[in-house]
Amino acid sequence: MLQISSNRRYFTKEEGSPFFWLGDTAWEMLHKLTKEETIRYLDTRAEQGFTVMQTVVLAELDGLEAPRPDGAIPLLGKDPRKPNPVYFEHVDWVLEQSAKRGLTIALLPTWGKWATPWEWTGATDREELMANVVFDEEGAFVYGAYLGDRYKEAKNLVWVLGGDVSPVNEVALANWRAMARGIREGGGRQLMTFHPFGEHRASQWLQGESWMDFNMIQSGHKAAPFPNWEMIDKDLATDPSRPTLDSEPCYENTSVGQFASSRRFNDQDVRMAAYSAVFHGACGHTYGCNDIWQMRRFGDTPVFGGIGYWFRSLALPGAGQMRHLKNLMLSRPYFERVPDQGCILPSSTSRMVDANHLSATRDGTLGGKDASYIMIYRPTPYRISVDTSCIESSRLSIWHYDPQSGYAIDLGERENTGRCDMAEGVLGPDSVLVIDDASCSYRAPGLLSD
Structure with a gap:
């Protein structure tokens, strides 16, 4: 069962080793896939190095009335007090099959619209606001208690309330509080969080809630790039301190802004979202693909301009490249890692422009000279200058790490003068500069110990 690290910044496995959240938004998996399709999906994602599948019980796309392939619906009479045991x-x-593959399920009991009045549409009439809502406080508690009791022994489970909504009114907040209380009183002791509406942070509303174990942001699909690092920075500055991650960034193969006339997010876009968030202190990252979240098949009406099918899009470039971020982070001291933009000197090219935003992380104490490595993510191959004074050693080992392939180029050792100037990247379009204390004799970045 996942736990929170002692410094309240990261996840750990039960025995204390690091757990890097590398998620995928499989929102419609439980609702739309057959068992055979589910196996194919889980096998592929496990082979690609993912660790978490985010999915929903009461799904977004007609999830209350459209049956699963086996004919089952989740609720009898659309009543949360009457869950269908067959479903x-x-x-x-799915939980059992995921556990066999070392995968954790981040389970949303319901998509947000079934429990939250939808104020984002601008509707003001109560009947219109409540059109989709099937939960009240009592129903939310009963349903939560059912889930908490049913899955109280599941070790590969994390609870995620919400689902593309934010608790902006008392009706919504009361429902989510009741559901969380139901899960806990039913016996569910796994970690719990909330998935908010796009371009929002769950901590904006829920930082004071005792049932929140870690935070989620959703940077969404509005722009390329979207400065999700600013949202991570704000989360990590809140009290009490909690781990945080971007649970829904730009989706690969989705139109930018979800407009049909726009270009589509590509693998470079999803890499920048991932590395920027993690280097700013996130405890992991979630990948997403427009064709996969909706599990689009032949004959399905596409949502948000979908042009692909889930089984083909499993092999999109960005999905296969996400493992390299996880491996890079786990190849250096993990729990001591901190974000440190102070490592980037002003002479670095275009350091504050979003499309060229440089992100820095290292281990050690902020303000101290106890670091053993520095990593700088470069979304574009411009020259950079790095303050290396946080590494006390007189010798540095320099590497370029390729986020597309996971390949590291050894640039050799050099004297530590307190400053490291690097010309345009030898890799591209993006790369990671890794600067190690040479005396640590670390293996190549991304290469994990046996």
Whole structure:
């Protein structure tokens, strides 16, 4: 069962080793995939190095009335007090299959619109606001208690309330509080969080909630790039301190801004979102693809301009490249890692422009000289200057790490003068500059110990 690290910044496994959240938004998996399709999906994502599947019980796309392929619907009479055991037997099976593959399920009990009045549309009439809502406080508690009891022994489970909504009114907040209380009183002791509306942070509303174990942001699909690093910075500055991550960034193969006339987010866009967030202190990252979240098949009406099919899009470049971020982070001291933009000197090219935003992380104490490595993510191959005074050693080992392939180029050792100037990157379009204390004799970046 996942736990929070002692410094309240990262996840750990039960025995204390680091757990890097590398998620995928499989929102419609429970609702739309057959068992055979589910196996194919889980096998592929496990092979690609993912660790977390984010999915929903009461799904967004007609999830209350459109049956699963086996004919089951989740609720009898659309009543949260009457969960259908047949439907939940399939959820049980997915959890078991995921556990066999070392995958954690981040389970949303319901998509947000079924529990939250939808104020973002600008509607003001109560009937219109409540059109989709099937939960009240009592129903939310009963449903939560059912889930908490049913899955109280599941070790590969994390609870995620919300679902593309934010608790901006008392009705919504009361429902989510009741559901969280139900899960806890039903026996669910796994970690719990909330997935908010796009371009928002769950901590904006829920930082004071005792049931929140870690935070999520959703940077969304509005722009390329979207400065998700600013949202991570704000989360990490809140009190109490909690781990945070971008749970829904730009989706690969989705139109920018979700407008049909726009270009589509590509693998470079998803890499920048991932590395920027993690280097600014996130405890992991979630990948997403427009064709996969909706599990689009032949004949399905596309959502948000979908042009692909889930089984083909499993092999999109960005999905295969996400493992290199996880491996890079785990190849150096993990729990001691901190974001440190102070490592980037002003002479670095275009350091504050979003498309060229440089992100820095290292280990050690902020303001101290106890670092053993520095990493700088360069979304574009411009020259950079790095303050290396946080590394006390007189010798440095320099590497370029390729986020596309996970390949590291050894640039050799040099004297530590307190400053490291690097010309345009030898890799591209993006790269990571890794500067190690040479006396540590670390293996190549991204290369994990046996």
